[in-house]
Amino acid sequence: MKKLALLLLVASTLVFAKNSGAQSHKKAPAPKPVETAEEVQPTAEEPVQEPVEESVESSTASVQDDSSLVDSTWTLYIHPMNFCVPYSHFWGGLWIPHGVTYYPSFHLTLEWKPFEMSSIVTQPHFVQVDRSGENYRIRDIGLQESFRWYGVTGRWRYFQAGLLLSHLHIDTDKEGGFDGWLYGVMFNAGIKKILNGGEGFLGRFAVTLDVGLGYAWVSDFDADRKQSFFKMDKGLSIDVNAAIGFQI
Secondary structure: OOHHHHHHHHHHHHHHHHHHHHHHHHOOOOOOOOOOHHHHOOOOOOOOOOOOOOOHHHHHHHHHHHOOOOOOOOEEEOOOOHHOOOOOOOOOOOOOOOOOEEEEEEEEEEEEEOOOEEEEEEEEEEEEEEEEEHOOOEEEEEEEEEEEEEEOOOOEEEEEEEEEEEEEEEEEEEEEEEEEEEEEEEEEEEEEEEHHHHOOOOOEEEEEEEEEEEEEEEEEEOOOOOOOOOOOOOEEEEEEEEEOOOOE
């Protein structure tokens, strides 16, 4: 019995050893790869560019374009240049071949724009001319009616063509008074500017500057005294205009 028990013990020991060796020879399962921080980190998305907000006021001030301005239908102008430079229709302009102009007490311009790129210009005037070296004086009351086209080589550059009609009264020291008519044509080129970009109170004002060349004729004169005669020859004349107006 002792021998049989010993044999069973040895046999069980061998079986256990065999099973242990077989399990040790099995391949261990492959370790799962450990994801590093670089692999785990998600792909960075491209930054989205946010629209840059621009200041409306600064952009308006810096990129102000006169072509976007809308002109007023009516504008009334005065001519301060008359008080600085001797000037009147057909009496000289900057060149004064016919004497000195003084007291240009009434000289206005009314511009009516029925269309955006053209206007009708009415210019009434009253001017007194003193030819002191020739001993007579001229009183000129008249009206120039013109048509003005804008957009000549620029949005606010214009060309103007007009007709002039004036009544002239001549006072002389020796022959008395004479009355006659002056009529002619005038062609001007100039530029207009609306102040302050058309904004605010100053935006209601506009200035113009133009120069022109014309031709005039003079009718026969009626004399106050019998057998008195007065003749005036007219021809080419220079016209200079500087005006500041208020948009009505």
